[in-house]
Amino acid sequence: MGGYIVKRLVSAVPVLLGITIIVFLIMSLIPGDPATAILGSYATPENVEKLNRDLGLDKPMVQRYFIWLGNMLTGDFGRSFSLNRPVLDEVSERFNATLVLAGTAFVLCSLLGILAGVISAARQYGLADKAITFVVLIGISVPSFFLGMMMILLFAVNLRWLPVSGMYAIYGGGDLPDLINHLIMPALALAAVATGVIARLSRSAMLEVLRQDFIRTARAKGVPERRVIMGHALRAAMVSIIPILGIQAGFVLSGAVYIEIVFQWPGVGRMLVDAILKRDLLLVQGGVVFVAACYVLFNISVDVAQSLLDPRIKT
């Protein structure tokens, strides 16, 4: 097992390098002079020249890439001009907030989605199946940002059950109940789409598995039906559900950008959008690489979970 984890970690190295190359290439798409693009049209020639030197923009592209990569490896992601602080400090601080939001949403959508999918498959064409299918259909069709806005209108403005936005109350607060209170709406809004997708795919994975010969074998030996569904079928279906969870984690992380904007959540997504609008490209670049790297590591843990479940994967 340990060997497998090490193997997966080693195989992540080229992926992480690939990510930096892709980001670097995208950033080199910037039309015109990057220094001017970064500093805006009010930049003085001295500032432009200084930035050019700092970023090594006067050097050839390959060399520039390795300078940038080398800096990142030593923890230097550059400095955000709009916030005037190191990119890494800002990104890691913001990422914590995103992690709280996206992590909660991910746990919610995984549990609810699989549960709904299993019930739906076990009661195929029954009332529960139809109800779940209907709710899921709405869930995957409504834009999460619109859902978030409507939730604010209903639960915060009209019913006044929950706070409108933010992560903590401005005065007082700051403790766990306060955080949970602020977390409920954004986490639910964020989880909605992924729950729908997971429920759908879990349902079809279950239906696929329930037709397999080994289910008939289980029934033929007299295994009670509840155990056939919750044991034999679900376990086999998890083999195809777990990779879906890995992919959906990426979608949850992506959806967090909208939700953070709608709920004024101080996460990395909102930071990125602000940075783009302010043309703070170093912050964008650093944020993208950092979050993508974390996602790669998360996917390794998904693979490890998969190998624990499925002995056919060579460890």
Added chain:
Amino acid sequence: MPALKVDNISKTFPLKRSLFGPALPGVRAVQPVSFEIATGETLGLVGESGCGKSTLARMLVGLLEPTEGMIEIEGRALDNANPAEFGKLIQYVFQDPQSSLNPRKTIRQVMEAPLKLLHDMSKPDRSKRVSEIFESVNLREEFLDRYPHEFSGGQAQRIGIARALAANPRIMILDEPVSALDVSVQAQVLNLLAELKAKFSLTYLFITHDLAVVEAVSDRIIVLYFGSVVEVGRAEKIFGNPRHPYTKLLAESAPVVGRPLTAPEQKETELPDPLDPPPGCPFAGRCPRSTDLCRVEEPLLKPMGEDQLAACHHPLEA
């Protein structure tokens, strides 16, 4: 001159290299194999699953490149770069007739492709030729404008045979052509193959796992085990008078009406691991006659009596 000459061809599938591990030797699916098929002969190739018979067949028609060795058809060496060139000389009938027909093409489109691409025939010529072939495999011409899913297994296999015939080959490789069919249909197809052979003076390589079928259709038979030829002999004699213990085991395992049920003499082990093949004779682990010699030295194919060869250190008495 033989219709087909195979000279020491072998196939090794490379294994995926791990990042740090040493380069692995690969899986040897077919050991160096040599044989000839005389013009007009039916050579049977029999073996159990995993013995390399399909890999061998795919090499013969150029769908797979041999790792080593030469294939000659009527004295000309085959050029692996151009399967279309082979197509005119050697054709292939697949095991699963449904899978060998494109589900989105009509039978006519399937049938005309080789005529157009291999023989540059004009449209009226093609149409005439397709009708002729269809008649010779006893299929109605109205089938031509239907799609593959409309046919039963037996009909689809006739279409597969017709498609192979359309290229006007000299040699046909028949890869388990009746294994997917029901017994009552199986006999129809086997008889059809025999008729076609006489009518078009074809040469067959008939691959199967079914001993009774291979005996009924072949002139000579090759027995394959774990990628190597273990015995070659006349069809009527090889199973009645096997020299290699594996051939004997095969012959005794086949269920026969009127023979009482006994587990034939063999050790309770199965095929060796292809990733880690044992030295010496691959059958030694299952063989009741094996000695230390068998586990060290690989036996070579040696003549044993008239028209029979076997690769065994301790062959059975004639």
Added chain:
Amino acid sequence: MSTFFKLLFRNRLAAMGAVVLSVILILVLITPLLPLQNPDITATADRFQKPFADGHLLGTDHLGRDLLSRLLHGTRLSLAVGISAALIAATIGSAIGIIAGYFGGRTDNIIMRGVDMLMAFPYILLALAIVAALGPGLMNALIAVAAVNVPFFARNIRGITVGLAGREFIDAARLAGMGHTRIILTELLPNVLPVIIIAMSTTIGWMILETAGLSFLGLGSQPPQADLGSMLGEARSAMISHPHTSVVPGIMIFLIVMSINLLGDGIRDALDPRLRSGALSRPRATTLVERTGDVPEATDDLLAIQDLETQFHVNKRIYRAVGGVSLSVKPGECLGVIGESGSGKSVTALSVMGLVASPPGVITAGAVRFRGEDLIDAPYESLRQKRGDRVAYIFQDPLSTLHPLYRVGQQLAEAIQSHHKISKAEARERAIQLLEDVRIPNAESRVDNFPHEMSGGMRQRVGIAMALANEPNVIIADEPTTALDVTVQAQILSLLDDLRRDRGLAIVFITHDFGVVAQLCDRVAVVYAGRVVEEGPTGAVLDAPAHPYTKRLIACVPELGGGRRMLSAIPGLPPVVDDLPPGCAFAPRCDKAQEKCRHIDISLAGTGDRSVRCLYPEELV
């Protein structure tokens, strides 16, 4: 094509989606012709008019612009951008996927490594990076959304292509002289196209959402031009005071995406042939029973199948897989049931314990009695208690019939624990004992193997051990050696034979192989088109078959030792059981058939232990 539309619109939800989407599309197409106000003209005096206000059906926004006009123009823009992005992504992604999947090897490796790297990003990061580099704007958002979706198409289509490229018709095309380009265009593409269409129809809604999302963030369409996303984005600041400005574009996005999703699901279901036959239905815990007519009287046999009829109801068609089969076994007896594929032999076997998949299977008549008790209308719990305990099964393919994720020991233990309360340790002991009983060497260590770690023969031994677990009275073996090599088959058959003699088991052995029947079975029943045509002691039936079908079927099978020869074939094909001829089902293929055979229903008749269903039998029985 017409069946496609029929299937599509039979699906009411899909039809609903199609209607909603068509209305929106038509509205959007005629928008420039409609008498609408200019969507970009501001009139701050009229800001935030409520819906149904004078001259503004949907009210106005924060700059006093007419919402209806902005909505329709915005929808037009959103749809155009979303659809273009989907088309671009589908074209590029599919091309990449087909090339990678078809050529395989190094090409595949390099392309897919690149695709994997793109997929290593949460998609929005990639889109944000692209927009950051190119600058905000609708065109750039379109490029970003298309680029982000390319890897999804590439991976999806590659998977399908790899499966197709391994199919034999591609090999056949190569042998017919086709080059790579021709194979890709004429052999692969027509087969991949439905998948591309499915992938597009299920992702296009998503891409519309994505472009709307980027506009919502202010990174897509720039003022004054507005798509649905930027309308929603602009309305957000006034959401609490004037919610209608947010609700209007929000609902429009929802309607578009929902109708596309409904239609997309419909298209997928109509194009995916697996769904077409209703195959993706969950089989129920027991076969559906809709019995009509009288239930036959009890007999004193151990297991008796009496006038059993099992049908498959697929759409409007009824396949009479089993059309009135009666069979019985006594303790210690081995009954062979022989027939070709589609003869109903397996369905008969599965019907005994209600294991025929329902839907589509339905038991419509007859009874199955175990020691006189009818199992067909038995309540689920009573049936479950007998499954594997009194009547156990051995199935054909030991790889697919064992659970891939449980150790064989667990699977054996479960078989016991489903019927007996014993401890885990005891169950394990018993499992090892069972493995030893079926002569698996090193049972102590083998008990912890997973099925994939065993060879085919070993797995089938596990299958047999599982059937023996509770010392049943009857074992039903459904072609247990068909998937095995002959040398392994011989071992398994002799094992089964020893076991039944040692333990006095009754075996119902389903097979298509006369050799196997001859060696193992005391009695044999020959089935054709869902009915028993002949029954009797094995030796008698094989030596002197009475039914012409039996006789000719035996003659078809080449026997080892016969030398090279022509075989006597049966002309024609077995009948399809949804359209059985009246009278004898074999009559159309029988050279002895008379006019009478084709009309009257012939009963199974005979004396003593032999019977035959024929008016002109080969032998008098």
